Amino acid sequence: MAINFSHDTLGQRLLFGSGKAAQHLAMEVSRLGAQRVMLIAAPYESQIAQAVTQQISVHISYQDVVQHVPIEKAEDARRVAIEHEIDLLVCVGGGSTTGLAKAVAMTTGIPIIAVATTYAGSEATNVWGLTEAARKTTGVDNKVLPVTVVYDAELTYSLPVELSVASGLNAMAHCIDSLWAPRADPINQALAAEGIHALASGLPRIAENPIDEQGREEALYGAYLSAVSFASAGSGMHHKICHVLGGTYNLPHAQTHATVLPYVLAFNAPFAPRADARIAAAFETSTGLEGLNRLREKLNAPQALKDYGFNEADIEEAVSIALPIIPESNPRPVTAENLAELLHAAWAGTKPTSN
Template sequence: MMAGFTYTAHPARVIFADTALDQLEAEAGRLGARRMLVITTPRQTGLMDTLTAALGDRVCGTFAGAAMHTPVDISDLAADTARTRKADLVVAAGGGSAIGLSKAVALRTGLPQLVIPTTYSGSEMTPILGETRNGQKQTQVSAKVLPQTVLYDVSLSLALPVHVSMTSGMNAIAHAVEALYARDRNPVISLLALEAIGAMAAALPAIHHTPDDGEARRKALYGAWLCGLCLGSVGMALHHKLCHTLGGSFALPHAETHTVLLPHALAYNAPAIPEVMHQLAGVLGSDPARRLQDLARATGAPVSLAEIGMPESGLQRAADIALSNPYWNPRPLEREAILALLRRAHDGSLPQMDS
């Protein structure tokens, strides 16, 4: 018998096309925008130029200061810029950093958002905002940070570097994997999660082999959209807590941290989620945790925390922080077991299931 569940759909207008950017001006007009603040990261000045050219004199200001893990001082500065420029719409283009900053501005100002993802992070589909304050990443959930319109433009993803594509894609898979065993999981999201994982797991090796493979890029962006829907619709568990801890407290790169930790967090929870492991085996093959690490290794993504800058001396502290304000998890959180998980992840060892 199917268990009872609650499913809440988050409203958003999604446009998915090979050249969705062609619709940017029309979508901004549909939102009634006359004064737009355009947000990117410092590395995306070319994209900034493209957006400002497309929007013309309706651009009231630009902010190319989005940073990883969304530091609160940058959020405050961007929100002040929006107020000073009297913006009526935030237009953000880029990955999780740019979209995270857009959401932070929306939370502070109440402005609507039109976002254009260029990676596979999935942040654009969630009511979740994580900001870093005093070396710790704090996460909150609010409908106020949901973008009103999302433009998925496949052509923009063609220029995404292979390394970023792989880690960003693994980050997306992590959202869908945890959605399968979230406390508030439901049949709709579980179906989307399995579809998303299958699409992304097929697309990443193809992109690694042929970066300009349009069909693989299309499949990856589709998978990223679904993964974001999963993250935005149900809760998170141990994997995301560990990633937020390591990212916020040790300044580790976001997507790479997800890539390394996902196989180990899944293996930790495996004894408590046999049905989910069976479902994942149908998509990934036998021993899904090992298959995820194999996928990362085969596509050149990192498989150890050491190679992305995590000091071994910080593992004890990381375990303590993760346990200080833990997320719900299907398996009880045991300090020594979590510390062992972190040590295996630090060394790049095989994920290990225990009971």
């Protein structure tokens, strides 16, 4: 079969090394010649942020971080950055923290160095998200892509196992969705498959021992690959659904992705046999769903959307919001009826099976 595709590779520097975050950050701040640094980190990340920034001069710290980046929070952070003539944003944290830095960069053009403490992957994408009036909007803008990403497995040791599992499965969702997203191609599919393999190897090690360095490094490596593949392939059915659930009903980001993922895989896999074969090979199982279900059982993964505050009565509304934004290129045609069935199963936590 002829190979015919186009692929864009995002330009970004990655510094990876356990115990080297402070050193790597200082090196990058010097390389960029920054003089007025704005540190963005949530209060619960303040101790980590202080350790990471000990070798640089921080002009101002900003801590008002909220998940799904409400527009009013973004506007306030932008105001602070402009008033203080900031020339570099340093964000230390997970997806919400990185998302806030991106919101500032989108309108100001100030570059970002992202120091990741979870497996969210936002730091490796040019995708932004903002929530206004209970609706989450996402888009793509190269201005929001961090110029440098710093990964240090030691910074993830304090992430509880339950949250590590949810965050890691969020990364897994980036990988799986990338295999049939609108711009899926052989390169991002290869990255996604390697990401699945790395996450499937690392996450069980973390579940057994939260300070297993190899497990943490494998998970970070997999999270980066997942994000790079997602940035290239675009947002597929899974992410469209989860953005609606998060933005409209304020469900927790990582747990929502972790819960919905097996239902989307079960929905699409029979209609995407080549993608399913890649997923299965990465898990070393006969089908992708078998591999994912085994991993989720091993990790005691999130099971049901009702456990995170989603109401059964809201399914109809969620379907009406999500259905128009699900890509037409999705392997299986999506209707109001089968999408409602998927969400009801995810709400209840029934075992996902391919139809």
